[in-house]
Amino acid sequence: MAEEADKVTKVKITSKTHVRPSKTIGKNECQLVTFDLPYVAFYYNQKLLIYGGGQDEFKENVEKLKEGLKVVLEDFYQLAGRLGKDDEGVFRVEYDDEMDGVEVSEAVADEISVGDLTVEEGTGALKDLIPYNGILNLEGLRRPLLAIQLTKLKDGLAMGLAFNHAILDGTATWHFMSSWAQICTGSPSISAQPFLERTKVRDTRMKLDLSLPPDPVAASAESNGEAKQQEPKLREKVFRFPESAVDKIKSTVNANPPPDGAKPFSTFQSLAVHVWRHVTHARNLRPEDYTVFTVFADCRKRVEPPMPETYFGNLIQAIFTVTAAGLLSANPPEFGALLIQKAIDAHDAKAIDARNKEWEQSPKVFQFKDAGVNCVAVGSSPRFKVYDVDFGFGKPESVRSGSNNRFDGMVYLYQGKSGGRSIDVEITLEASAMERLENDKEFLMEV
Incomplete structure (x- = not known):
């Protein structure tokens, strides 16, 4: 180092x-x-x-x-x-x-x-x-x-x-x-x-009522010195899932669909529960501890009337899912996937409007702790064609997020460098949990 x-x-x-x-x-x-x-x-x-x-x-x-x-x-x-x-x-x-x-x-x-x-x-x-x-x-x-x-x-x-x-x-x-x-x-x-x-x-x-902070x-x-001493040591790492691994994760989650006739789980929902379960395990949480999954979802097509894909601004909202760590781990992956799917599907125009009205009555700027306790919070999207951004001297060799807006449990998803359905998962975790995740063969899809 x-x-x-x-x-x-x-x-x-x-x-x-x-x-x-x-x-x-x-x-x-x-x-x-x-x-x-x-x-x-x-x-x-x-x-x-x-x-x-x-x-x-x-x-x-x-x-x-x-x-x-x-x-x-x-x-x-x-x-x-x-x-x-x-x-x-x-x-x-x-x-x-x-x-x-x-x-x-x-x-x-x-x-x-x-x-x-x-x-x-x-x-x-x-x-x-x-x-x-x-x-x-x-x-x-x-x-x-x-x-x-x-x-x-x-x-x-x-x-x-x-x-x-x-x-x-x-x-x-x-x-x-x-x-x-x-x-x-x-x-x-x-x-x-x-x-x-x-x-x-x-x-x-x-x-x-926000005033500009000191320079x-x-x-x-x-x-900085005092703040850094108090904060837990975090590590960031990119885990690269080739399309064969992404397909295997998705097929595993969809192998036993829920009995209530739910629709198949998407690639995002399948990968999301894979990350959520294994990060929760790596944190050594007690069975009764709550864990929150948060996704910042694009609302362009969810609002009424829908907005064009080219809407310039923020048109995202955080969608929260919570369960006990023991339930998430003891149940098969489709249990967590169904929680995520239901939360995303429920976030329609009516829910978005209600969230906006609630915020407008009591405005509150986001802080990292608002993502939830023991959270896994997902930003960015593998839908963004980041490796197609060619200015005339070739496609990028790597696309990364910087050090801003990171906290324990922040996850950025990117289109995989290897193309196809591959996905790069950039995770920030407390150092000891990251070490356990790195050694989790099931998470890495080595078995």
Whole structure:
């Protein structure tokens, strides 16, 4: 680990610029809605794409990326804006042509190779390659809503991104990324325009009494040491399930369908219960301990009227399932899968509306502990075509989440690098539980 830490120090920022849309947009304001506001106190959502090659033409590639960014921001101009509040204290996205735009940093890490970064363990080596570590979305009142760091590696290029989670979710993030790649590979326009009218899904004006925290850079030196001593040691690891393993997990869960004529379990439900059961076992919970499964579900097709896939903003809600650890472990996997399936199916337009009304009566920003006790919380989705994001110098060798928004039990699902139905499962767990999970042959599908 000392060697890894040493490599982290060898990332040197060489320049920092800002990129605005290439055409005049004018002044534009768009209020945040009930789906956005709970995430104001989350951290910026970080992604890292590692590309092999491209380092020899690094300067040319950076310029090409910036030129493409200028064009794609004509449609996604909200990312070049700032958070603001109107006279009544309602949060909104504000844009005008005088704003700085998107922050783009260039960096050099000539001693770090692609191979160093595609290991499955940890995020320590990734931290200096992604901007805005430990920065709250609320900071968008004084910082760009999107920050990008392009780092020249020994044999490749790293693209680290920090998106303000108060203004967009995963579906919107990857819509932007694929659109930017389209422009960079010669398309005159993007194939799907973002739908920017948030108030079409909910037009409730909510005031949150949140003030901007002190600048974290100034406060970090004295606060970090104490906080880190109190927190349990966490580890992050990517578990790669090839499509043969995914198919086996799904067929096992569906081998004994519930007697009440429930529909077959989906790939997601099957993999979700596989992870939930084995993480619960790795935690050595008592039979009577509760464990919560949480999924941040896309609601674009669930709301009434349905919103287009290109809706730009947050249109996700957390869906919770709870049971006793002993019940989850003692019963076959279809027991947990049915709990998850019923919770997801019940989250229809009526349930979404009820959740929104409940939140609007007593607004509360999310904190990690809200995911539930002994939780397994799933974000991202293998539906996102992350390995198709090709800017003209090849497809990514690896796609990872940064160190922000991680806690014991956080899981990110990604399309598998090996393609097909393969899925990469990125898990954060307390260190001793992670060690037990790593040695669980049934979880790893080695038996």
